Amino acid sequence: MNSPENVPMVKIRDVTLRDGLQLTGGVLSVDSKVALFRKLLANGIDEIELGSMARPDLVPPLANSLEVVEQLSPEELxxxxxxxxxPRHVSRAAAAGARNFQYCFSVSDSHNKANIGRSTEDSLDALPEAVKNCEEVDGKIQLCLATSFTCPFEGTISEDRVVEIVSDKRTKGTCDIVICDTIGQATPSQVSSLISRVRDVSAGRRIVYHGHDTWGLGVANALAAINAGATVVDGALGGLGGCPFAPGASGNTATEDLLYAFRTDTMSTESFGALVLAGEELITELGEENQSRSAKGAFASPESYKWAVDGNKS
Incomplete structure (x- = not known):
């Protein structure tokens, strides 16, 4: 396996504004979300999940997602x-200005019914219409597969089932494949195996790995995914996140930990420090606990260490 300083080209997508906020007690204003979005971009984050079309009564922290979309420029979007x-979600989000859509459903029926209210097959059946709606606005749409490794209701998920869905003709027109370790139970060898198989049937689509750090393997799993063929990995500031419909799920792999481990071309020590401080500020505002080990290390390290962060900086 490659060392963290010698990994293949990788992009980091920050999912704080969607997955990261799903289980928080506090709700961020539109202005706060837009400001965080812009701070992430300004400090080298390549792509951002800005929100969700989930029912606002079920996921209140994401209820103002379309208002955030409306505040952003076409270049930012x-x-x-x-x-x-x-498909209706795509149309509504497109009307607000969105052009990049993550069409998500679960590999396991039980989780899909709890999360979306329909079977996995029903979600697959609706995908071609969602792709059509996306194409009408010259947008891009990802195939996002939750519970790709384990399901809180059904246990271990078969790799064959994931590969079957990725290969299904109904997924034609999707630009990326997002493989999700929804409850953070995967190991590096499992991630490597599944991503390798998905890569072989991806038909040129980009592979994104979305991991959680429930068992402490978030960064290791992300590295395994990259070495197996993924080119984008997801993270959230402070390790925020979790799925309200997945008992046992904890936060996402921390963006700060991914940045420290992979040291992408778009990141400097200054941008790392700015995002560590942004994460700490957000965590404090929401009344949550910072789960990023890199953030804790940056605050605790002596000033002589180039990745150290002065916690008193504004």
Missing amino acids: EKAWIWVAT
Whole structure:
């Protein structure tokens, strides 16, 4: 396996504004979300999940997602993704200005019914219409597969089932494949195996790995995914996140930890420090606990270490 300083080309997508906020008690204003979005872009984050079309009564922290979309420029929206689960979601988000859509459903029926209210096959059946709605606005749409490794209701998920969905003709027109370790139970060897198989049937689509750090393997799994063929990995500031419909799921792999481990071309020590501080500020505002080990290390390290961060900086 390659060392962290010698990994293949990788992009980091920050999902704080969607997955990261799903389980928080606090709700961010539109202005706060837009400001965070712009701070992430200004400090080297390549792509951002800005929100979700999930029912606002079920996921209140994401209820103002379309208002965020409306505040962003077309250039900013080129780097933004919004979570959708139906063709109508695509149309509504597109009307607000969104052009990049993450069409998500679960590999396991039980989780898909809990999360979206329909079977996995029903979600697959609706995908071609969602692709059509996306194409009408010259947009891009991802195939996002939750519970690709384990399901809180059904247990271990068969790799064959994931590969079957990726290969299904109904997924034609999707630009990326997002493989999700929804409850953070995968190991590096499992991630490597599944991503390798998905790569072989991806038909040129980009592979994104979305991991959670429930068992402490978030960064290791991301590295395994990259070495197996993924080119984008997801993270959230402070390790925020979790799925309200997945018992046992904890936060996402921390963006700060991914940045520290992979040291992408778009990141400097200054941008790393700015995002560590942004994460700490957000965590404090929401009343949550910072789960990023890199952030904790940056605050605790002596000033002589180039990745150290002065916690008193504004």
